[in-house]
Amino acid sequence: MSKRTVRTLGLAAAALLLTACGSSGQIGDSGSTSTAKKMVLIPGVAAEPFYISMECGFREAAKSAGYEVDVQAPAKFDAPLQTPIVTGVLANKPAAVLIAPTDDKALAGPMKQLKDAGIKVVEVDTKLQDTSIASATISSNNEQGGEKAAETLAKLVGDKPGSVLVLNTKAGTSTTDARAKGFETAIKKYPNLKYLGQQYTDNEPDQAASKVTATLSANPDLIGVFATNLNTGEGAATGLRNAGKTGAVNLVGFDASPKQVQDLQAGVVQALIAQDPATIGKLGVERAVAAIEGKEVKRDTETDLVAITKADASANEKYFYKQAC
Template identity: 65%
Template sequence: MKLTKTLIAAGTLASAASLVAACGSGQVGQSGSGDTSNNTITSKKLTLVPGVQAEPFYISMQCGAQDEAKKLGYELTTQAPQKFDAAMQTTIVNALGSNPPAALLIAPTDDQAMLAPIQQVKNRGTKIVEVDTSLQDKSVAASSISSDNTAGGKLAAQTMAKLAGDKPGSVLILDTIAGTSTTAARAKGFEDELKNHPNLKSAGIQFTQNEPDQAASKVTAALASTPDLIGIFATNLNTGEGAATGLRNAGKIGQVNLVGFDASPSEVDGLKKGEYQALIAQDPAAIGTQGVQQAVAALEGKPVTRNLTADLHSITKDDMDANSKYFYKQNC
């Protein structure tokens, strides 16, 4: 069934040496050659700390941020934790305290645990801009840029309902880590919208710790315990990739509708092969671009918008070629 494209505007500490930085034209998680030894708070040096290294969503965000920083005459350095982990991200942020950038663009990996380290950097005079995820405390950041994740969850449920038609059944929701603001909003939006489709019922939310193998295990368990499982909503690319593996291992590809969030290369390939029935794609490059714009505005004393949203796009196999510009990158 072809769906019409819908747009919505909407705990171990690792040592700092184990966390790999990227800058210039490098990718998230790769080493760069930039020398930040002379960086001061009045410089034009920006730092991006995404949620995790080497993930296409954050690479695409970095690409957009790098391009915009260069355009505006600023230098962007990216440092990413090896895992989506508050302790690892804290190590990176704490290290910035001795050499603070003019502005920090960050995707907090925990909406409470990351408050103290980010606040300490802010106290040194650094402007804070949240990209993708955000803190519960709204007083820290000058601006927050993300997708409208609640609306994205609703879009995913509407997409799932169109895929299911009138067929009744249960739908499993795969979330990442408790305390992750973006995926929690997607899961809630999905569950709320699912109530508007009486033939579908929620099989509950399962947390995967953002690990594909755990997502695959959750799917295997759900298939055994829920005979009427008709669909799975995966709230990010890791859970989606794991869910596809679980369905593949069980021989249930195409029998259970999989709607994924994000559009990583592997997810796009899965959509093409029929392992996914739909993807809800974000626009991470736009989030990175807008993040730099707001950081520069804050630094230059210009008006700053406190909250901005990027568009979301529902993509199926039938219209994927027309929406290829929203597929995530593996390099800039």
């Protein structure tokens, strides 16, 4: 083979390499365009009606806005389980991530990685203490919800004296901590009710049930329980049922899962403080789209809650949570 032929082949190979590199760049650009029309929702926990209802609102709004969606949730409401999901999302670089952080401090680092990668972050339901990471936060007015719970419980009890207990989930969960705070503030208005403080259940129904049983043993005058979320509410109902105190101890739950609504209608639960998770999901998408498009974004939004009793349950069916979209 002549030197000229070798030189010609070398130039051809170089040209082919340059073409291939250019082609690779175009594929990368195309891929970036594709991922720019994707949103991811990372709920606090999988298979929970509150987050399923939020997912329904999220999917509907994102589809209307022309975005592909993905939903990834941890098996438990747990920061070590949610963290690898957050870091795993980085590889696909969606345009935005809507997330309910399971710890208001521990998720700050992983969520900052999303922001630093150019991904818009919107908090839904729960939020970080660090307000510099998310573009927006959409949540129920949880402190107001706790106040509603105290007022509703006091109305159910009337002038009868007794002790009341708050069952919280995990310390560091922004939403339930705010609910407990609102309840503690409002319950002081009722001198006939002795506040026993709050106990944590690790978001496990069986722990909620056992803590109710133990509290009843130590405080026979227990007259009311406020459960700050769905799992603690379902567990508290079980504890009261096992102790034969259904109805004798007024139970006010937060959220309106199918099981909780069933317990309300059966008289196991006396009242529910229902949120509007579908609207939280919908507004989360709207804030994310605004952030992506460089428009002004409303930083904090609080959605409404409603107190529901057996008497007005049928009038408030729109607040009942879903098990599937």
